[in-house]
Amino acid sequence: MDKHFHADFYGFVIDSEQGLSFAGKPVGLHPKEFKMLLELVKQAGNRVSKEDLISRVWNNVPTSDESISRCLSILKSTLRRVSPGIESLIKTEYGQGYRFIGQIGKPATFVNEENFFLLINATRNLIILKDEQSRWQIANNATLELYGLLGKPWQGKTCSELAALCDERYQSYFAACTEADERAWQTRQSVELIRSVVSQDENNQQKRVFEIVKTPLFEANGSRKALIVLGQEITDRLENERQGRLMSRVLSNSDEAVLISDQDNNIVYVNDAFTRITGYTLAEVMGQNPRILASHRHDHEFYEAMWQQLLKEGTWHGEIWDKRKNGDIYPKWLNISTVHDGDGRICNYVAIFSDISKRKEDEALLLFLAYHDPLTKLPNRLLLRDRFIQAVGVSERHDSGSVALLFLDLDQFKNINDSLGHEVGDRLLIAVAKRLEAHVREIDTVSRLGGDEFVVVLTDMPNTPAISHVAQKILDHLGEEFEIDEYRLTSTASIGVALYPHDGDNFETLLKLADTAMYHAKDCGRNTYRFYTDKMNVDALERLRMRNSLAAALINHEFVLHYQPQFDLISSRLVGFEALIRWNHPESGLLPPHKFIPIAEETGQIVPIGEWVIREACRQAKSWQRQGYGPVRIAVNLSSMQFKRGDIIKMITDLTDEHELDPQYIELELTETIMLQDIDYILDIVEKFKSLRFTLSIDDFGTGYSSLAYLKRFRVDKLKIDQSFIRNLEIDRHDLAIVRSIIQLAHGFDMHTIAEGVETQGQLDVLLREGCEEGQGYLFSHPLVADQVVRYLEKLS
Numbered sequence: 001m002d003k004h005f006h007a008d009f010y011g012f013v014i015d016s017e018q019g020l021s022f023a024g025k026p027v028g029l030h031p032k033e034f035k036m037l038l039e040l041v042k043q044a045g046n047r048v049s050k051e052d053l054i055s056r057v058w059n060n061v062p063t064s065d066e067s068i069s070r071c072l073s074i075l076k077s078t079l080r081r082v083s084p085g086i087e088s089l090i091k092t093e094y095g096q097g098y099r100f101i102g103q104i105g106k107p108a109t110f111v112n113e114e115n116f117f118l119l120i121n122a123t124r125n126l127i128i129l130k131d132e133q134s135r136w137q138i139a140n141n142a143t144l145e146l147y148g149l150l151g152k153p154w155q156g157k158t159c160s161e162l163a164a165l166c167d168e169r170y171q172s173y174f175a176a177c178t179e180a181d182e183r184a185w186q187t188r189q190s191v192e193l194i195r196s197v198v199s200q201d202e203n204n205q206q207k208r209v210f211e212i213v214k215t216p217l218f219e220a221n222g223s224r225k226a227l228i229v230l231g232q233e234i235t236d237r238l239e240n241e242r243q244g245r246l247m248s249r250v251l252s253n254s255d256e257a258v259l260i261s262d263q264d265n266n267i268v269y270v271n272d273a274f275t276r277i278t279g280y281t282l283a284e285v286m287g288q289n290p291r292i293l294a295s296h297r298h299d300h301e302f303y304e305a306m307w308q309q310l311l312k313e314g315t316w317h318g319e320i321w322d323k324r325k326n327g328d329i330y331p332k333w334l335n336i337s338t339v340h341d342g343d344g345r346i347c348n349y350v351a352i353f354s355d356i357s358k359r360k361e362d363e364a365l366l367l368f369l370a371y372h373d374p375l376t377k378l379p380n381r382l383l384l385r386d387r388f389i390q391a392v393g394v395s396e397r398h399d400s401g402s403v404a405l406l407f408l409d410l411d412q413f414k415n416i417n418d419s420l421g422h423e424v425g426d427r428l429l430i431a432v433a434k435r436l437e438a439h440v441r442e443i444d445t446v447s448r449l450g451g452d453e454f455v456v457v458l459t460d461m462p463n464t465p466a467i468s469h470v471a472q473k474i475l476d477h478l479g480e481e482f483e484i485d486e487y488r489l490t491s492t493a494s495i496g497v498a499l500y501p502h503d504g505d506n507f508e509t510l511l512k513l514a515d516t517a518m519y520h521a522k523d524c525g526r527n528t529y530r531f532y533t534d535k536m537n538v539d540a541l542e543r544l545r546m547r548n549s550l551a552a553a554l555i556n557h558e559f560v561l562h563y564q565p566q567f568d569l570i571s572s573r574l575v576g577f578e579a580l581i582r583w584n585h586p587e588s589g590l591l592p593p594h595k596f597i598p599i600a601e602e603t604g605q606i607v608p609i610g611e612w613v614i615r616e617a618c619r620q621a622k623s624w625q626r627q628g629y630g631p632v633r634i635a636v637n638l639s640s641m642q643f644k645r646g647d648i649i650k651m652i653t654d655l656t657d658e659h660e661l662d663p664q665y666i667e668l669e670l671t672e673t674i675m676l677q678d679i680d681y682i683l684d685i686v687e688k689f690k691s692l693r694f695t696l697s698i699d700d701f702g703t704g705y706s707s708l709a710y711l712k713r714f715r716v717d718k719l720k721i722d723q724s725f726i727r728n729l730e731i732d733r734h735d736l737a738i739v740r741s742i743i744q745l746a747h748g749f750d751m752h753t754i755a756e757g758v759e760t761q762g763q764l765d766v767l768l769r770e771g772c773e774e775g776q777g778y779l780f781s782h783p784l785v786a787d788q789v790v791r792y793l794e795k796l797s
Helices: 031-042 050-056 065-082 113-121 141-146 159-163 168-187 235-253 272-278 300-313 357-371 381-398 413-420 422-438 464-478 507-523 534-553 597-603 606-626 640-644 648-658 679-691 708-713 733-748 761-770 786-796
Strands: 006-009 012-015 019-022 090-093 097-100 126-130 136-139 191-200 205-218 224-233 257-262 267-270 315-323 329-340 346-355 402-410 445-450 453-461 482-484 487-489 493-500 529-531 559-568 574-585 589-591 633-637 666-670 695-701 718-721 752-755
Touching: 006 031, 012 031, 019 031, 031 050, 031 065, 031 097, 050 065, 050 097, 065 090, 126 141, 159 168, 168 191, 168 205, 168 224, 205 235, 257 272, 272 346, 300 315, 300 329, 329 357, 357 381, 381 402, 381 445, 381 453, 381 493, 381 507, 402 464, 402 507, 413 422, 422 445, 422 453, 422 464, 422 482, 453 464, 464 493, 464 529, 493 507, 507 529, 534 574, 534 597, 559 606, 559 786, 574 606, 574 786, 597 606, 606 633, 606 640, 606 648, 606 666, 606 786, 633 695, 640 648, 640 679, 648 666, 648 679, 679 695, 718 733, 733 752, 733 761
Parallel strands: 493 529, 574 633, 633 666, 666 695, 695 718, 718 752
Antiparallel strands: 006 012, 012 019, 090 097, 126 136, 126 224, 191 205, 205 224, 257 267, 257 346, 315 329, 329 346, 402 453, 402 493, 445 453, 482 487, 559 574, 574 589
16 A cells, blocks of 8 residues: 655645645646646656556556657646746656656645645735735735636736736725835834725625735845735725715714614614703713603603513603603603614613604694684584584583574674685784674684684573673674774675584584575675574575576576667767676576575686677677667676686687677776786776777675775776765755766766666756766566567667
């Protein structure tokens, strides 16, 4: 049996039993190739003949020179792949044999070359040993892998020479490496530096950072001996430091407070948010127990349960009340977690909390707004229903009295809003709410449903007179002046009353009935109250039926225009017609405008109805002209809603253009309420209509909110005197004074006047005497349908 053989050479270790390895890694060889190398290394420095190889490798089996040469070639190729240049240690002496010329070692101790390479290759740190000329002599695998030098002839080369073997991304490193080497030699001291290297793996590039120390060694005579280069990777350390700085900044800038305590629950860290919320600085709480923040609003059982959960599950969260440094008690949302060391023991407690005072306030506000009107702070419909149910319960328990629902709507509030603005209107609503609350009992409820509608629930009322007394008291106090900024406003109201259990047994029903009664109070002249009756319900149903029928009236062509002639009072000459709308209702017959126009105003249907009136008036006026009759002016009424919706100028001019009608033959009658809207906006529209040669008049002058200020700015063509002033003109000196004033006022502004509702010769005589220019009424003619107008025109001609 052959004796065991073990030797090493130039990083290789060959063992007759273990095989061949390089730098601690096995080198794969065919058995015959390994036996050939083993024999050559055993005979290192000596010639091995062909016969010796045949005897020891091929076991005396006859073998050709070609087979031996091929085996040797494969062996050298394998060695070259592992350590380029090592194959040159095997020499062929032609005709004589083969010789291994390398140095081999046979260590007798554990400290040997093999173990040395095992040692340096076991670390991921960089290890390089350079000779006195800074040539690389030894490098571990971590270094070679980093720079892509594995399998390349790196040994014995300088950094400049290695640069040519590597990728371009390492060029700058090797250039700096040469400079750092020389600095270490010159200073004769260790040089420390940081190097960043971009390495390439199978998936992506990775930036790695190393802390490098270069230590020069010198001979006894002072000459250079070797340069030891050690590199420790600090990529993870730098990343951890960066993460630490980032976390520190996050904690510092966090809106949530962070408190960290040790295993004994003594505070070791708090962030800036903690100081902002509690008022305590880190210096003030360091080493303190967090119980210094306790508000004493929670009992011992609360904290005991909290700690039991924290120690059992490692976390606790919930709402808790604490105390600030200044003594204020506040709510916070708290999360506490435990931190464990490597042995599983608790080493820290981390508490993160936020001040939820604002959130609690917002929640309280949202809860309040869910049940209250945001403007007046009165209960809303939802809370009103609840209060009504409570009032019913009181009434039933006492078995006496009743519950009254008072539905209150302010009279003419819209005019205040339109003329003085919504801010003034809102402040008036607030003042009304306060006045209502001040004049009912604490057990009663005042609610605002929206807009200018209020509801009062009167609890345990003994009888109807008592309810009437409260309703009248409310009207009296609301009728007193309100001082809103520089304005002194009056605001009457209409009140509808419904009673439980007399009129209904549930909230919704009674509210609807009180609403119906309120509308009846408005129809009775406003500033009054009415109790609900069955007849009101009939009227309300009729009103609802009328609203529904109006929607189809335009589509079904149920509207018709009547034309009332207008005359020059001095010459008796026909000067125009006023277009008066009628509704040819399929069930109720011909209805005058006061039956449906208010409903159309409420629903907004007045806008398309008004457009139809103007279109029909334009069409009819042009039709009469084409029939050969002289051009006459037709007056049409405009609603305030038409000014709010759409472009009224474009609508009217499009209609006159469509029918090729000169605008001077259309007179636009404006109500005084139109003037109470946005003054500048209305003024601009009036001026544009004037420039387009439309005739403009103010209808029913003196019955609404007459103002000399707006009359001065709105230069219309005529004022129309309402028939209510004409009716008793001959016998009522007050009506005469009003008519005389209107006529004189119009003349002062270079305007004409036209009187409506002239029915007697005496009225005509007074109007002529006072200087009124035009008139219309039954004295001259009743309103006529279109066919009657034709006959009327023929008669006049």
